[in-house]
Every structure is written in structure tokens, then in C-alpha cells.
Amino acid sequence: MCKSLAAIVGVALGLSGCVTPPRECEHVQTVTYRCVPLVIGRGCFGGPLQHARDEIYPIGCQVETPECSQFEPSLPRTFECAVGADEQPAWYEAI
Numbered sequence: 745m746c747k748s749l750a751a752i753v754g755v756a757l758g759l760s761g762c763v764t765p766p767r768e769c770e771h772v773q774t775v776t777y778r779c780v781p782l783v784i785g786r787g788c789f790g791g792p793l794q795h796a797r798d799e800i801y802p803i804g805c806q807v808e809t810p811e812c813s814q815f816e817p818s819l820p821r822t823f824e825c826a827v828g829a830d831e832q833p834a835w836y837e838a839i
Contacts, residue, residue, distance in 0.1 A: 772808045772820055779805035788825035792835040801825050803833055815839045 781799035788801050805825040813819045822838045
């Protein structure tokens with residue numbers, strides 16, 4: 745009985761080390777805007793993080809960046825232009 749219990753514990757310990765690593769995200773190669781810049785109007789200036797441009801994007805615009813999401817590692821990092829609590833448009837990471 746002790747040998748079989750030791751075998752079960754050994755198998756359990758061995759399996760606990762066999763964790764499958766998360767899939768790497770298949771992200772876009774460049775920053776991808778899912779909208780066009782505004783000529784005039786209210787929206788988000790530039791872009792998220794270091795991907796800023798000298799343009800204004802409409803509220804609701806989504807941007808994918810060439811990084812993996814911290815919230816869902818199998819997806820690219822996605823930001824959306826939204827109105828914040830201060831009633832000003834800003835880029836927020838979608839979760």
C-alpha cells in the first residue's frame with residue numbers, strides 16, 4: 745500500500761510540473777486603426793502608448809498594437825477611444 749501511495753504522489757507531483765504555457769498571441773505586425781482620423785470633431789488625440797500620431801480619432805475607434813494583451817495573452821493589445829469619468833476622450837485598454 746505504501747508503494748502504491750508513493751507512486752500516486754509521485755505521479756501527482758510530476759503532473760503538477762507539466763503546465764502548458766499560454767499560447768503566444770497572434771498580433772498585428774503594425775499599429776492598426778479601425779477607423780479614420782477626424783477632420784474636425786471631438787475624439788482622442790494621437791494614439792495609445794508610444795504609438796501616437798498627430799491626428800484626432802473618433803470616440804469608439806479601436807486600435808490594435810503589436811503587443812500581447814496583459815488581460816488575454818492570446819490576443820493583441822487593443823485600445824478604444826472612450827469618454828472617461830472626467831468627460832474627456834482618452835485611449836483605454838479594452839478588457
